[in-house]
Amino acid sequence: MKKLRGRTWLYIFLVSALFVGAWFAFKPEDATIPGITEKTDKKPTLILWYTDESLTDYLNSACVAYLDAEGVRVEPVLKTGLEYIEEIYDASVKGGEMPDLYIAGTDCLEKAALSGLALPINDPENIMNSFNYPQIAMDAVSYKGRQVAYPFYFDTAFLLYNSTYLSQMADAELRSEPVEGGEDEEGEGRTYVPDAGVPEGYTEESWKEAVSVRTQELIPESIEDITKLAMEHGAPEGMENFFLWDVSDIYYNYFFTGAYMNVGGVCGDDPELIDICNDDTIRCMSTYQNLHQFFSIESKESSYEKVLQDFLDGKSLFTIVTTDALSTVERAYENGDYKYGYGVAALPGVDADHVAKGLSTTTCVAVNGFSEYPDEANLFAEYVMYESADTLYDRTGKMPCMGSVMEESAGAKDVVRALYQNSVCLPKLMTMSNFWVELELAYTRIWDGADPEETLKALSDQMNKQIKRF
Secondary structure, three states: OOOOOOOOOHHHHHHHHHHHHHHHHHOOOOOOOOOOOOOOOOOEEEEEOOOOHHHHHHHHHHHHHHHHHHHOOEEEEEEOOOOOHHHHHHHHOOOOOOOOHHHEEHHHHHHHOOOOOOOOOOOOOOOOOOHHHHHHHHOEEEOOOEEEOOEEEEEEEEEEHHHHHHHHHHHHHOOOOOOHHHHOOOOEEEEOOOOOOOOOOOOOHHHHHHHHHHHHHOOOOHHHHHHHHHEEEEOOOOOOOEEEOOOHHHHOHHHHHOOOEEEEEOOOOOOOOEEOOOOHHHHHHHHHHHHHHHHHOHHOOOOHHHHHHHOOOOOOEEEEEOOHHHHHHHHHHOOOOOOOEEEEOOEEEEEEOOOOOOOEEEEEEEEEOOOHHHHHHHHHHHHHHHHHHHHHHHHOOOOOOOOOOOOOOOOOHHHHHHHHHOOOOOOHHHHOHHHHHHHHHHHHHHHOOOOHHHHHHHHHHHHHHHHOOO
């Protein structure tokens, strides 16, 4: 048989489409059409893809509970995460076992939305509001003015400090008169003396209160505060670093310029809103560069794992960590592996004139536009990231997006949540998919001595050229 020409195929397609449309418009209630399955009341089985193995137990439990409650079976499938969106697309258009919904970072939502893989949510339970979720979470799942996924959990940076050491410094400071230049006659700064007793004029209770108040006052609001503390105080016994953080990873360094860079606007999807090199970012990065000599941290030797371990070993007073560290320190404290007190605080600004704003990532649950069961997928998406979110942190150490900061609470989780609400979310622009890698390289070059203005300008020019090509 000869191959049909393109126009002949078009005619056949149009006639078939008209036939099917007319049939569904006028067919009797009990009629069926060959090749099209009649819809039944049987509930579907949903496929959920995810890439983070630490979610396995949580998702399995949620799926079992959902089956008991709603009678809908959900099968979670762990994927490697390599070419994740491309794998979802291939499975969806080529047939086979594709996901009805999936868990992914919001930075991929432009690609997913444009590929038909992220439907605008229908929010069947009406949970997507400012009472349940902070604005940063709703911005993170928005693309071109529409919410195309549900916010699940977040990660962001914050200041972690050894409260035992800071209390010892407060004690030493209150016992001594200010010394010119911030040092005593031996040049070692104010030094804590164990078992020195209660100073004259205080009761034991009032002295503890005075030290507690001064300890809170010593929590730094800027990098200048940290360097001043280092110059005025001697290190408590066992402490090696006043301030140690991973200078090789942009996640722990972005806060230096985060308040003054604009990459795609609050939703990270506007290519017209790009501002990387300006007076404030240049000033902040110049200060950042000066810290290399002050704290003697080499970028090639820096790693987050070592930084966190040094803190757990009692070697550091201040460090910059992300939300994963909170549960790690909690467990170490409960197990007796961390023998000090600890506290969580806002990221320090560069100086009195420049505030800090950290980077955050938001992980979301998206409904596949190719799914046969979008309504059922929406319902389960809301269940897994809302109804069962109260157990997420305890089971995985991940901070759920759901919830607001309680004003009467000053717990560590509330501090971290407040920082998330004031953070910068990853942009979704595919044209700038390499931005964070290039920015990290720029930070490293500046840390190692490159000119801040020239480096930032080169990065800005590169990103603008990429945007104009598309």
